[in-house]
Amino acid sequence: MEPVxxxxxxxxxxxxxxxxxxxxxxxxxxxxSYGCQMNMNDSEIVASILADQxxxxxxxxxxxxxxxxxxxxxxxxxxxxxxxxxxxxxxVKKVNxxxxxGVLGCMxxxxxxxxxxEEKIVDLVVGPDAYRDLPNLLQEIEAGRDAVNVILSKxxxxxxxxxxxxxxxxxxxxxxxxxxxxxxxTFCVVPFTRGRxxxxxxxxxxxxxxxxxxxxxxxxxxxxxxxxxxLWFGGGLKxxxxxxxxxxxxxxxxxxxxxxxxxxxxxxxxFRFSTSNPQDMSLDVIKVMAKHKxxxxxxxxxxxxxxxxxxxxxxxQHTREEYMQLVDNIYKIIPEMxxxxxxxxxxxxxxxxxxxxxxxxxxxxxxxxxxxxxYSERPGTLAAKKMVDDVPEEVxxxxxxxxxxxxxxxxxxxxxxxxxxxxxxxxxxVSKKNPNEWKGRNTQNTVIVFPKEHYKLGDFVMVKIEDCTxxxxxxxxxxxxxxx
Numbered sequence: 001m002e003p004v005x006x007x008x009x010x011x012x013x014x015x016x017x018x019x020x021x022x023x024x025x026x027x028x029x030x031x032x033s034y035g036c037q038m039n040m041n042d043s044e045i046v047a048s049i050l051a052d053q054x055x056x057x058x059x060x061x062x063x064x065x066x067x068x069x070x071x072x073x074x075x076x077x078x079x080x081x082x083x084x085x086x087x088x089x090x091x092v093k094k095v096n097x098x099x100x101x102g103v104l105g106c107m108x109x110x111x112x113x114x115x116x117x118e119e120k121i122v123d124l125v126v127g128p129d130a131y132r133d134l135p136n137l138l139q140e141i142e143a144g145r146d147a148v149n150v151i152l153s154k155x156x157x158x159x160x161x162x163x164x165x166x167x168x169x170x171x172x173x174x175x176x177x178x179x180x181x182x183x184x185x186t187f188c189v190v191p192f193t194r195g196r197x198x199x200x201x202x203x204x205x206x207x208x209x210x211x212x213x214x215x216x217x218x219x220x221x222x223x224x225x226x227x228x229x230x231l232w233f234g235g236g237l238k239x240x241x242x243x244x245x246x247x248x249x250x251x252x253x254x255x256x257x258x259x260x261x262x263x264x265x266x267x268x269x270x271f272r273f274s275t276s277n278p279q280d281m282s283l284d285v286i287k288v289m290a291k292h293k294x295x296x297x298x299x300x301x302x303x304x305x306x307x308x309x310x311x312x313x314x315x316x317q318h319t320r321e322e323y324m325q326l327v328d329n330i331y332k333i334i335p336e337m338x339x340x341x342x343x344x345x346x347x348x349x350x351x352x353x354x355x356x357x358x359x360x361x362x363x364x365x366x367x368x369x370x371x372x373x374x375y376s377e378r379p380g381t382l383a384a385k386k387m388v389d390d391v392p393e394e395v396x397x398x399x400x401x402x403x404x405x406x407x408x409x410x411x412x413x414x415x416x417x418x419x420x421x422x423x424x425x426x427x428x429x430v431s432k433k434n435p436n437e438w439k440g441r442n443t444q445n446t447v448i449v450f451p452k453e454h455y456k457l458g459d460f461v462m463v464k465i466e467d468c469t470x471x472x473x474x475x476x477x478x479x480x481x482x483x484x
Contacts, residue, residue: 003226004403007043007327013030014034015045016030016031016032016057016058016059016061016442017032017033017044017047017057018057018059019044019047019048019051019056019057021022021056022051022056023052025051025054025056026054026056027053027054027056027065027066027270028055028056028057028058028063028064028065028066028069029047029050029055029056029057029058029065029066029068030057030058030059030060030061030066030067030068031043031046031047031057031063031067031068031069032068032069032070032072032085033070033105033268034069034070034071034072034078034082034403035067035070035072035078035105035106035155035223036072037174037223037274038176038223038225039070039072039105039106040070040174041068041174041223042070042104042105042128042131043068043104045131046068046070046104046131046134049131049132049134049135049247050066050134052135053134053135053138056355057272060063060407061088061089061092062092062095062096063096064096064099064136065097065098065100066099066100067089067092067100067101067102068101068103068104068124068322069082069085069086069089069101069102069103069104070104070105070107071103071104071106071107072107072110076376076378078107079107079370082103082107082467086101086103086121086122087121089101090121096125098293100123100124100138100141101121101122101123101124102122102123102124102125102126102147102364103115103122103124103126104126104127104131105106105127105128105193106128106190106193106194107193107252108125108126108128108378109127109128109192109193110126110189110192110193110429112125112127112322123141123147124138124141124147125147125387126147127193128193128194128195129179129180129194129195145273154200157325158418161231168218169428169457170430170457170458171217171218171219171426171427171428171429171457171458172217172218172219172220172221172426172428173217173219173220173221173353174211174220174221174223175198175205175208175209175212175220175221175222175223176223176224177199177205177222177223177224177227177229177258178197178198178199178200178224178226178229178230179194179195179197179198179224179225180195180196180197180223180225180236181194181196181197181225181226181274182196182197182199182226182229182239183226183277183315183316183317184315184382184437185304185314185315185316186313186314186315186381186382186383186386186387187304187314187347187375187378187381187383188378188381188430189378189379189380189381190225192381193380194225196237196238197225197226197229197237197238197239198235198236198237198238199232199238200232201228201232201233201235202232202253202258202261203256204429205258205262206220206261206262206265208270209262209265209266210266211439213266213268213269216267218267218268218269218270218458218460219269219270219271219272219426220262220269220270220271220272220273221271221273221274222258222259222262222271222272222273222274222460223273223274224275225275226276226277226280227255227273227274227275227276228255228276228277228280228281228282228285229255229277229280230253230254230255230258231252231253231254231255232247232252232253232258233251233252233253234248234253238376254282254284255273255282255442256282256284256285256288258288259273259285259288259289259295260288260291261273263288263291263292263294263295264292265292266292267292267294268483269294269463270294270295270296270426270443271292271294271295271296272295272296272298272445274300275300275302276299276300276301276302277302277317278301278302278303278316278317278318278326279316279317279318279322281301281326282301283329283333286329286330286333286334286337287333289334289337290333294483296443296444296445297334297337297338297443297444298337298338298368298445299330299337299340299341300340300341300342301326301327301338301339301340301341302341302342303315303341303342303343303361304321304343304344304347305343305344305347305350305354305357305358306320306354306357306358306359306360306361307320307350307353307354307355307357307358308320308321308357308361309349309354310347310349310350310354310357310358311437313347313348313349313387314344314347314383314435319382320357320361323361323367324361324364324447327339327364327365333380334446334454336443336444337444338368338414338444338445338446339365339367339368340367340368340369340370340371340445341362341365341367341370341371341372341407342359342370342371342372343362343370343371343372343373343403344374344375345358345372345374345375345390345396345399345400345403346374346375346391346396346399346400347372347375347383347391348375348383348387348389348390348391349365349387349388349390349391350375350387350391350399353356355399355402356458358403359402359403359406360412362403362406362407363406366410366413366414366467367407367410367411367414368410368411368414368444368445368446369407369411369445369471370403370407372400372403372404372407373400374393374396374397374399374400374429375389375391375396376389377389383390399456407460408470409470411470412468412469414446415446415468415470415471415472415473416468416471417448417470418442418444418466419465419466419467419468420465420466421464422462422463422464422465422478423442423443423448423462423463423465423467423473423475424442424443424460424461424462424463424481424483425441425442425448425450425460425461425462425463425477426440426441426458426459426460427439427455427458427459427460427461428440428441428458429441429457431449433449434449436451436452437449437450437451438450438451438452438455438461438462442473446472446473447471447472447473448463448473448474448475449473449474449475450463450474450475450476450477451474451476451477453477455480457476459484460480460481460483460484461477461478461479461480461481462477462479462480462481463474463475463476463477463478464478
C-alpha cells in the first residue's frame with residue numbers, strides 16, 4: 001500500500017477541470033490541480049471567476065490561451081510533478097506564442113521569486129488568497145508585465161464566489177467554511193501559505209448549500225484546514241475574536257451551531273466534514289452528530305504520533321492522554337462512530353520507543369482507516385528551519401510498513417463489524433472493478449459495492465452487507481432508504 005496524505009485523491013491529480021461551456025466566451029483556459037481537496041475546490045472558484053472574464057475551459061493544452069496549475073506545497077511528489085508539468089507547458093508555449101502560464105496556490109506562495117525571476121518559467125503567480133485579483137493580473141500580463149499577487153488576505157474567504165462543480169460525480173460536493181490555519185505545527189507549511197484562520201458567514205454557507213441541494217447534490221462535505229475552530233462573529237481573523245464587541249461575541253456561531261443549522265435546514269442531505277483538530281474538537285459537535293441522522297458518523301481526527309515527546313516537537317496542541325480521552329468520549333456518545341487518522345512516521349528525533357507509542361495508540365483506537373506517510377522535510381516549515389531530519393530512510397521505511405500493516409489489520413476488524421447488517425448507502429458511481437455494480441459509502445465512510453439492478457446514481461439504498469475486505473464492503477440492495 002502506498003502511503004498517502006490527507007484527503008489526497010490520486011485519481012484527481014493533474015486532471016484538467018471541465019466546466020459548462022458559456023456562449024460568447026472566446027478564450028480558452030486549461031487548469032489542472034495537484035494536492036488536497038481544498039486545492040480542487042479553489043480551482044473551481046478560479047474557473048468561476050475566469051468564466052466572467054470570457055474563458056471557457058478546455059482539456060486540450062495546445063489550444064489554451066491561459067494555462068494554470070494549482071499547486072500543493074505539502075508533498076514533495078506534487079512539487080516534482082508540477083515542475084515537470086511547467087516544462088511541458090513551456091515546450092507548448094514555444095509553438096503557441098500567445099499562451100500565458102500561471103501557478104496558483106500554496107507552492108506559488110513559497111516559490112514566487114524562483115518561478116518568476118530566477119527560472120522565468122511562468123508569467124503569473126497567484127497565492128491562495130488572491131484569486132479575486134485574477135482579472136487585474138491578466139490585464140498586467142497582457143500589458144507585458146509579470147503578475148504577482150501572493151498577499152495573504154485577512155478577510156478573503158470567497159464567501160460570495162460560487163465554485164463551478166461540474167467534474168465531480170454530481171452527487172457529493174464540497175463547501176469551504178474556513179480558510180487558513182492558526183496551528184503552527186512544525187511539520188506544516190499551511191499557516192505560511194494559506195494565512196491566518198478566518199471563517200465564512202454562515203448565511204453564505206447555507207446559501208451555497210441551498211443552490212447545491214436545488215441542483216440535486218445529495219451529500220455536502222464542509223471543508224477547512226481545521227473545521228472545529230470555525231467561528232463567525234461578523235468577519236475578521238479568529239485570533240481577533242476577543243477584541244470583538246460584546247454583541248458580536250454573544251451572537252457568534254461556532255462549528256457545532258453551524259453543523260446543527262445545516263442538518264436542520266436540509267434534513268434530506270447528508271453532511272460530512274473535514275479536517276478536525278483534536279484540541280479544538282468540542283463534545284458539542286459530537287452531540288449535534290448524535291442528534292441528526294443526516295450527519296455522517298465519521299470523523300477524520302489526525303493525531304500524527306502516539307508519543308508525547310513527538311507531539312511536543314511537532315507543536316501539536318494535545319497530548320496522547322487528551323487524545324485518548326477525546327476518543328473515549330466520542331465512542332461513549334456515538335458507539336458506531338468511525339475514526340480515521342493522519343500519521344507521520346520518522347519525525348525529527350523519533351526513537352524506537354516513540355514509534356512503539358504510536359503503534360500502542362493505534363491499538364487503543366483501532367482506526368477504520370488512515371493516511372500514513374514517512375516524514376519528509378518541507379521548506380518554509382519550523383521543523384526545516386530548526387530541527388534535524390535525523391531518522392535514517394530505511395528506519396522510516398520499516399516503521400511506516402509496521403504502521404500500515406497494523407492499520408490494515410484494524411481496518412479489517414472494523415469492516416467485519418458490518419457483516420450481516422443492513423446499512424444505508426448513497427450511490428456515488430460505478431464500481432472500478434465491475435461495471436455492473438454500484439459503489440457508495442455508508443455513514444461511516446466505508447465504501448460498499450453491490451449489483452446495480454434498477455437503482456440509479458444519487459439514490460439512497462438499503463444494502464445488506466455479506467462480505468468484506470479491509471477496505472470495502474460488499475452486499476445486495478434490499479430496497480430504497482426512507483431518505484429518497
